Amino acid sequence: MIRIRTVLGGVATMAVMISCYSVSLMVSGERKAVDDLRLEIASNQRGIRTLQAEFRTRARPAELQRWNDEALGLQAASTLQLVRDPLQLAAFETRTPAAEVPRYAVAEAPKPAPAPVTTVAYRADADAIAPAAVAELVGNGEAHLTRVALR
Amino acid sequence: MNTAVASVGGLAGAPARPAPIAGWRQAALAQARARMIIGAMLFMALIAVLGLRLVDLAVLHEAPAGPRDLAAALIPERGDIVDRNGIELARSFEAFAITFEPFVRHKGPRKPGSDPRLLAQKLAAILTDRSAADIYADLIGGKEFRYIARRVLPWQAKAINDLGEPSIVLRREPQRLYPGLDLGAHAIGYTTSGTARAYGRSGMEKVLEARLSDPATRGTPVALAMDSRVQQALESELYAGMTKHRAAGAAGIVMDVQTGEVVAMASLPTFNPNAPGKLEPGPVADAGRPDARYNRATMAVYELGSTFKALTIAMALDSGVIKSMQQTFDARAPITIGGHTIHDDRGHELRKFATTPEIFIHSSNIGTARMASALGGERQRAYLDRLGFFKPVAVELAEKARPIYPAVSNWGEAAVMTVGFGHGVSVSPLHLATAYAALANGGILHPATMLKVQAGQAVPGTRVFSEATSDKLRALFRLVVTNGTGRKANTPGYRVGGKTGTAEKVVNGRYAHNQLVSTFAGAFPMDAPRYVVLAMLDEPHGTADTGGFATAGMVSAPIVEKLVARIGPLLGVMPDENKDVDIGGLLGLIADKQADE
Numbered sequence: 155m156i157r158i159r160t161v162l163g164g165v166a167t168m169a170v171m172i173s174c175y176s177v178s179l180m181v182s183g184e185r186k187a188v189d190d191l192r193l194e195i196a197s198n199q200r201g202i203r204t205l206q207a208e209f210r211t212r213a214r215p216a217e218l219q220r221w222n223d224e225a226l227g228l229q230a231a232s233t234l235q236l237v238r239d240p241l242q243l244a245a246f247e248t249r250t251p252a253a254e255v256p257r258y259a260v261a262e263a264p265k266p267a268p269a270p271v272t273t274v275a276y277r278a279d280a281d282a283i284a285p286a287a288v289a290e291l292v293g294n295g296e297a298h299l300t301r302v303a304l305r
Numbered sequence: 306m307n308t309a310v311a312s313v314g315g316l317a318g319a320p321a322r323p324a325p326i327a328g329w330r331q332a333a334l335a336q337a338r339a340r341m342i343i344g345a346m347l348f349m350a351l352i353a354v355l356g357l358r359l360v361d362l363a364v365l366h367e368a369p370a371g372p373r374d375l376a377a378a379l380i381p382e383r384g385d386i387v388d389r390n391g392i393e394l395a396r397s398f399e400a401f402a403i404t405f406e407p408f409v410r411h412k413g414p415r416k417p418g419s420d421p422r423l424l425a426q427k428l429a430a431i432l433t434d435r436s437a438a439d440i441y442a443d444l445i446g447g448k449e450f451r452y453i454a455r456r457v458l459p460w461q462a463k464a465i466n467d468l469g470e471p472s473i474v475l476r477r478e479p480q481r482l483y484p485g486l487d488l489g490a491h492a493i494g495y496t497t498s499g500t501a502r503a504y505g506r507s508g509m510e511k512v513l514e515a516r517l518s519d520p521a522t523r524g525t526p527v528a529l530a531m532d533s534r535v536q537q538a539l540e541s542e543l544y545a546g547m548t549k550h551r552a553a554g555a556a557g558i559v560m561d562v563q564t565g566e567v568v569a570m571a572s573l574p575t576f577n578p579n580a581p582g583k584l585e586p587g588p589v590a591d592a593g594r595p596d597a598r599y600n601r602a603t604m605a606v607y608e609l610g611s612t613f614k615a616l617t618i619a620m621a622l623d624s625g626v627i628k629s630m631q632q633t634f635d636a637r638a639p640i641t642i643g644g645h646t647i648h649d650d651r652g653h654e655l656r657k658f659a660t661t662p663e664i665f666i667h668s669s670n671i672g673t674a675r676m677a678s679a680l681g682g683e684r685q686r687a688y689l690d691r692l693g694f695f696k697p698v699a700v701e702l703a704e705k706a707r708p709i710y711p712a713v714s715n716w717g718e719a720a721v722m723t724v725g726f727g728h729g730v731s732v733s734p735l736h737l738a739t740a741y742a743a744l745a746n747g748g749i750l751h752p753a754t755m756l757k758v759q760a761g762q763a764v765p766g767t768r769v770f771s772e773a774t775s776d777k778l779r780a781l782f783r784l785v786v787t788n789g790t791g792r793k794a795n796t797p798g799y800r801v802g803g804k805t806g807t808a809e810k811v812v813n814g815r816y817a818h819n820q821l822v823s824t825f826a827g828a829f830p831m832d833a834p835r836y837v838v839l840a841m842l843d844e845p846h847g848t849a850d851t852g853g854f855a856t857a858g859m860v861s862a863p864i865v866e867k868l869v870a871r872i873g874p875l876l877g878v879m880p881d882e883n884k885d886v887d888i889g890g891l892l893g894l895i896a897d898k899q900a901d902e
Contacts, residue, residue, distance in 0.1 A: 157339070
């Protein structure tokens, strides 16, 4: 019984040790990867410096001027090519006005003021035509009404 | 209780060991043994862990590179130098050097593995700038250590390594690279390489030696005041002028009038600081001339001729000798004094009482001598002293010469007059540029500086002339360019103002009539000056288009005209033909409105 417990204890200890060690290995592996990355960054930065030096040497001002003199022919802008303000820009307008064309103007008449509202009392009108009278006129052929709406 | 039981058992037969005690002892022994085994296993496990860890550390792990180590690895061996816009002017790199070391790697003397003559031929085929005979001489020279080549290209280093010759060693050594080649070489300077590091030998490389090599500071680049674009324009235009007029040399300066920053400084012929010992081939390479490393802008002193007249007029205005521009000076006839005759140049004779503007635009020696005489020697010396003309120019560079001027005991009336129009005092072009900056900026003298002045940084300055004097000089400078001897410097829209000066060189103590120093010094834009420009040709020759003349108005002013057109936009100066200095009042004081160039 004691032996089994001892063996089990040993196995458990070894398992813990191995797992701890494997964790340690993983950590050191990651650390090494980080170190490698840092070294790579440093190496790349050195490479960038070297390439920058090469670029600066190839694109040195004297070389750029040689290119400009031989191929591009660029020159500094003269006074007339620089515009100081919008007025000067407008002064460069060269288009001539087109031939005389009719021009239309729109005049707006002022709207008449609305008539004042007056209130009057209702009064029956003796001359008003009653519906019965209309029907009589139609029947006589004197008037044609297609529709009579009464409100 | 146990004892009683044992006594009872003893009565029954022979005495024997009590069984329970024996079982306990065995059990106790077994337990102790088990514990001991466990303990031993634990110790062994511990030892195993330690052993594994040691193996892990020793075999699997490299020495960890800390962030500080990596940062240190990125710091250059020598600090970078950049221009005011951050463009690299000088930087460090590790170059390959090829050495011959027959003794070092092998005990005792040893000849090269292959035939030296054959080896020399193979090396010469790779190192094209060395002959096989030269290399062979090195190989059989019998020395312990010999450089075959330095700063070789990577492909050359690889090819030499592939030869497999054990006595030829590839070394890495710190070297300095100047990407612009000869651009600004005199200002930047150069280094020489030791086995451990490079050492500054001239220019700002020498001035900044401690700053560039200190591990605490070399990680941060040093910014110069130089603008590499302006420097290129200056060198290019000067070179064109020097070539056209077959001059022995040239110097040019562009300086900020408010801070004293030297935005560009050129001296021609120039050199390549990547190979400072090798002279550049050029039209003026000539035996007996100064080395191309000679900085004409600071090391050479010249009598700068009529450009001095602006200083004399400023002194006379500032001290009240000239009370108004209408005041006239007798320029009717040459002056004879001390056995010398002061006369105006042919074609520039005024032959009358002339106003200050007339004297200035016609560059009258007689009129200026009269002004200087009225000013007096004491005040003249005091002004020149305040302008720093009696000591080497105030700038960081070590390459500067001491001005030449008469002793006080010899500073009599004749000296006062001749110094007044630029003879008798020899200063460097940078002296003159600094003084012209003071004339243009309102009267404050700022020492020249090769280092960038940061925004908000205080700039040292000393008032030399009053604001009113500076205002009047600005109008006079502009008048010289619109109506005077400097008309060929008139870049449209940039309101250039300045003064021409043509002086004869002093050769063996005598003035050489055919060896001139032609200088144009001025500033732009004159209504609100920002930059001083100076162009000087040393011993120019006239051409057909200058009518055979090599005067400053003919040879130096056109350089400034082209230069300002190029650098004005780069420096943020907008050309504007609707703006100008008001010179209407001065024009009314001039009888002949146009002076010859």
